[in-house]
Amino acid sequence: MSIPKHRNWMLWFSLAALLLLMGSPVVAQQEVLSVDPDLPESWYGERPLASELGITEFSESPLLAERVEAGELPPVAERLPVDPPTIEPLSPGKYGGVAHVWSSGHDMGVDDGRMLAGLSGCYLLGRSTPDGRDTLPNLLLGWEYSDDATELTLFLREGVKWSDGHPFTTDDFLFWWNQVALNEDLEPVPPEDWEPGILEVSAADEYTVTFTYDRPVPVKHLAFHKGIGQRVLNHPAHFMKDYHPDFRDLDELVAEAEEHGMDYWDQYYEYMQSKNYPERGRPVMDPYVIVERAPTYADFERNPYYPFVDDQGNQLPYLDGVRLNIIADRAMKRVMAFEGAAAIAGPHLFGSDIPLYIDGEEEGDYTTYIWSSGKGSETALMPNLNHQDEAIREVLQDVRFRRALSVAMDRDEINRRLFHGMAEPRQSSLTSDSAYYREEYSQAWIQYDPELAEELLDDMGLVDQSGDGYRQLPDGERLFLEILFTDSPATPVLELAIEQFREVGLDIDLDMVSRDLMVERRNAADFDISEWHIDRVTDNYFPHDLGKTFAPTSSQMYSSWPLWVSWVTSAGRTGEEPPDDMKELLDWAREVFSNPDEEERDMYVHKLLQAQADNLWTIGTVGEAPSPVIVANNLHNVPRHGMLIDDVDWGSVYFPEQFYLDPQ
């Protein structure tokens, strides 16, 4: 990182000062709920078809009606699929309006854009229910497993179209698999490594596509919102064929690539495949299509072919467009939210600023909704179980040490001082909405008991031999540990935690480094303890993805066991071979992924959860913290409660298509 760190600090500091200037804090007490209890029941079931609701006539935005009139577009009924799926709005919406959101350049479309506009393409094929417990067909009509769960058949809706009007068919699936996934230039890492087990993708007709696996894949459909679902939608076959050598002369294509300043066709393909530049014209399936791109903003307009209607037959989305204002630094997002410049803001706002946001409501003409962070722990400690120093490794691998760390922390104080008492003191485990949640997992070893901590440490032979107030290793060597982290909202939590560790005689300090260095050191297991939040612990991911804390199957750099993950994911080529107790975890994980028997699968899930609760591979602090969501008073149909996390694609499961603005 070439920009001096302190500059950033100065910016942060003065922004905080600015917010303080603008309003003095009041004490806020609101309940943190991750699911709004008032959501319509239909959001938990399959999309009702228009015919089921008795809809025969469809209407559209006046803006589109004009274009139909002018002969630029076919009439709405022809643009919509045959018997379009419906979405029940929270309240009947009105057409019109452009909603403003603010996003820092790097996050653009990654959070705020998704939240308001569903711009990511996640949750299009299948969408998870608001509580995350189930994934339902969305753009798809449905899916079906063969009896042995080795074949998954997807049924497409007839007449769904890309934003340029071209039909979305099994062609798009076949193109993605045969021409993209299996193409070594485009996907240098074979699909076996990221979507394991696919033998063949075949299409019976235009609307029926079958994935054949070499093993049972009982929970594979979950992959259809993030994994395969998003990938397929990134490669509209009819458009991308023009840039693929299977359909073009290679020399000609390379020459074209060079004209655009690229060396080879794969770069050119990737260039054309980006949907974020209007001049490249790549069609999308999203509710909005980019129409202008400038250094400080991007304008999106409604997709005239978006295949969903509301329960009255009005084509969605309601909004005419979205403007993503691009700012240079996340910190400025908070100022913009406070000034009321955004229709909706949420990602990267701090829970600790809630009183300030509430204070600014009148001036900024917005309301502060309190959502849940959806995290098992906002800040979790990850003791390096692969430490290169043998003596330290022995200490960190000792469960007594990890338990001592856990009970040495006063989570209530952390909660009170940094989260206005609105978060939950927790161990790192699943969030309380999960179908697998049990209190014994989330409450394991979270009591504040410094005496127990001292006892456990004494027991390990870690006592203060030199009389300097800190414990030494049994052989008298200094025991000094550093927590590796990068500047983040975790900083104040860690500052409180190390104070509490020092009280039980542990010499632990903070080691704040730049993100790049952190990545490098984590992957190389060159740290004592690292810090990260515990996400992917809602049913949107779990147990399809075991995340960071339950078994060394993925997330190498955000775990306590980077070298074991490396060994597992590289099939033994790199990293270190895990010991037997870890291999047991891996066996359980394998059962969770592929055992077709649901009951047995659940048994292994609980074995993994219990193992984490006993062993504390990662140590949680507080979780399910309040996350402020700033909603302009003229924007409607945003749920009062929800989760603000990537698991739910930053809110795109809450049907942003049905958000609407008051008419001007």
Next chain:
Amino acid sequence: MAVYILRRLVYLIPTVLLISIISFAVINAPPGDILSSQVQELEQQYGPAAQRQIEALRTRYGLDQPVYMRYFPWIVGIITRLDFGMSFSGAYGIEFRPVVDILAERLGYTVLISVLTLGFTWVAAIPIAVYSAAWQRSVFDYVFTFIAFVGRSMPNFLLALLLMYFVYTNFGWSLGGMFSSEYVGQPWSWGRFVDFLRNLVVPVIVIGTAGMATIVRVLRATMLDELGKDYVQTARAKGVPEWKVLWTHPVKVAILPIVSTIGWMLPMIFSGSVITAIVLNLPTIGLTLYTALRAQDMYLAGSCVLVFSVLTVIGTLISDIILAKIDPRIRYD
């Protein structure tokens, strides 16, 4: 004179090349590359295979090549066909975009803000400095000196924040960006022009203040030097009016060191205002450099530095030419 300029132009080439080599090396020195900032996104897409995907992408983008193998094709592309290479980092993660496009859409705003700032600095600074020197130790001298010191020592972005706050609370203007939201992306109109000027006031004041303070101090000191000299006494003795005494001779001499600052004033205004640009959300090249460095987008960062260094060199050349013109003591060989 022509030979002098020509010779300077020839010297310019190796200087810029040398700068580009050094800066490219420095940009590539820190650990990691553009892909390491994308690890999280790639983990989401590729799960356990993310690390291997990163290595594969490194090969695709040529990031596994040694620094000199990345430098040479890049610099050759620039020299032969003005191709500054590809930027990898888009607003959405890894994205290809020609660096030229990014620079082009920002160059206009950057030059505009810079020229206005430079103008503001000079127009405000010179009279103040002359006044302070002529009426040394007067009340106004102290007031201006105080303001100059505050302007010099206060970080730009803090001043920007304070002014933003002041403007927001007193006028209700929210000053993020070059235009208010209702005018963004609209065709030019009178209202838009007024709005544009309004949004420019704060950045120009903020960026200009620091430079202004320096000029005031330097000019005041040299003026004081000159005012004590014999020729000034002579002029006064001859009964030349005081304003004429001041403006005809001492100012002309005292302005010389200021002229020689053009060289570094230009790039300072371009790049030194990064934090201000962040706070005020200005689409300048300085800001691009900052984000490019953070993302380790090497060709984009390298091109920004190259643009800055060319500007510095040209600025120095211009100031040298002006000095050669107005300062009779300078010789051409």
